[in-house]
Amino acid sequence: MLKIIQIVALLQGLFILFIFYRTKKKYKKATFWLFFGSIVSILLYIIGSDDNNLFIDGADWFLFDSSLFLTFLFLYFKYFRSDNEVFLKRDYLFFLPSLFSFLIETLEIVSDRENDFLEIIETLIEFVFLGYLIYVLYNLLKTKRANWILYFVVPIVLIMSISYINGVLDLVELAPIVFSDDDDFNTYLLLVVAFLFYFITFYFISKPKELIPNAKINKYKSSNLKPELIEKYKNALIQAMEKEKLFVDSRLSIHEVSKKLNIPRQYISEVLNLHLEKSFQDFVNEYRVEAFVKNLKNDQYDHFTLFGMATEVGFSSKSTFNATFKKVKGITPTQFKNSIAKKKIIGAE
Structure with a gap:
C-alpha cells in the first residue's frame, strides 16, 4: 500500500x-x-x-x-x-x-x-x-x-x-x-x-x-538601451548633481533634467529605477542631504537655522526635509547636529 x-x-x-x-x-x-x-x-x-x-x-x-x-x-x-x-x-x-x-x-x-x-x-x-x-x-x-x-x-x-x-x-x-x-x-x-x-x-x-508570488511587471521590458548608453546616462545624471548641483533648485523635475541633459525622460526613469535602484525624488534628495551635511560642518552657516540650511540645498518643505534626512541618515537633523557639536568639543579638548 x-x-x-x-x-x-x-x-x-x-x-x-x-x-x-x-x-x-x-x-x-x-x-x-x-x-x-x-x-x-x-x-x-x-x-x-x-x-x-x-x-x-x-x-x-x-x-x-x-x-x-x-x-x-x-x-x-x-x-x-x-x-x-x-x-x-x-x-x-x-x-x-x-x-x-x-x-x-x-x-x-x-x-x-x-x-x-x-x-x-x-x-x-x-x-x-x-x-x-x-x-x-x-x-x-x-x-x-x-x-x-x-x-x-x-x-x-x-x-x-x-x-x-x-x-x-x-x-x-x-x-x-x-x-x-x-x-x-x-x-x-x-x-x-x-x-x-x-x-x-x-x-x-x-x-x-x-504558492509563489507573481513577478513584478517590468515596465521597461521593451527598452532598447544598450549597456554603454546606460553607463553614459548614469554618469550624466551623477555629474549633473555633483558638478552642476541641479538639486539646489527646489522645483527640479525629471522633465527639466531630461531637457537639460538631452536624455529622453523614459530613459532617465529606467536608469534610476533599474540600474541605480532609486526613484528620481530619492536620487535628488540624497544629494540635497549630503550638501546639507557639508554646510552644517561649515562655520559660515552657524547663524542659519536647520531649515534655513535645508532651503539652501533645495528643500522647500520642513516635514519633507526631516523625513528625508532621517530616511538617509537614520537620525533626525537635530540629532545629527548635536553629534557634530559633541565631536567638536571632544576635538577641542
Whole structure:
C-alpha cells in the first residue's frame, strides 16, 4: 500500500513540476526555483528513503535524505516573505550543512566503521537543520500568508524535529523521545508528504499566487538601451548633481533634467529605477542631504537655522526635509547636529 502512495505522490509531484516550469515566467524567480527545488528534493526522498526505497529494499541512498528538502524549504519561506526577485549569492551558504552531511555519510561508508568525531560533527549539523525547522515553524505561525500550508508543514517539522532531537539524545546516551520506530517514522513522513502534494495541486488550481508570488511587471521590458548608453546616462545624471548641483533648485523635475541633459525622460526613469535602484525624488534628495551635511560642518552657516540650511540645498518643505534626512541618515537633523557639536568639543579638548 505504501509503495502505491509513493508512486502516486511521485507522479503528482512530476505533474506539479511540469506545470510550474511551463509557467515559470509568471513568478518571482528566486521563490519559484526554491519551490521547484523543494518539490524535487521531496521526490528524491520519496524515491530513495532508506527504509522505504521505491526500487531497492534496504538501499542506503544517503543523497536522497531529507536534509536537502529542509534547506530548500527554509530558503523558500525566507524568500516568500521578502521582496527579492533574485537569489542572493550569500544564501548559497545555507546549503553547506547538506554538503557536509553528504561528505560525512560518504566517509562513513568508505571507512565502514563508526567514527566518534564524525558523529559529533553530524550532530552539530543536525542542530543547524533543527534551526531551519524552527525558523520555518516560527514564520508559519507569525505570518498570515501561507497559512494554508500550515496543517501539512507543521507535521513534517514536528516529525523531523523529533528525529533530530533523538539523534542528539542518542549521542549523549539519554533516552529518546518515544514516538515510533524508524520504519514508522519514514512511513508517517512519506504519508504527510503525499497529502502535501495533493494540497499543493489543489492550491495550484484554485489559488496559485499563494504558492509563489507573481513577478513584478517590468515596465521597461521593451527598452532598447544598450549597456554603454546606460553607463553614459548614469554618469550624466551623477555629474549633473555633483558638478552642476541641479538639486539646489527646489522645483527640479525629471522633465527639466531630461531637457537639460538631452536624455529622453523614459530613459532617465529606467536608469534610476533599474540600474541605480532609486526613484528620481530619492536620487535628488540624497544629494540635497549630503550638501546639507557639508554646510552644517561649515562655520559660515552657524547663524542659519536647520531649515534655513535645508532651503539652501533645495528643500522647500520642513516635514519633507526631516523625513528625508532621517530616511538617509537614520537620525533626525537635530540629532545629527548635536553629534557634530559633541565631536567638536571632544576635538577641542
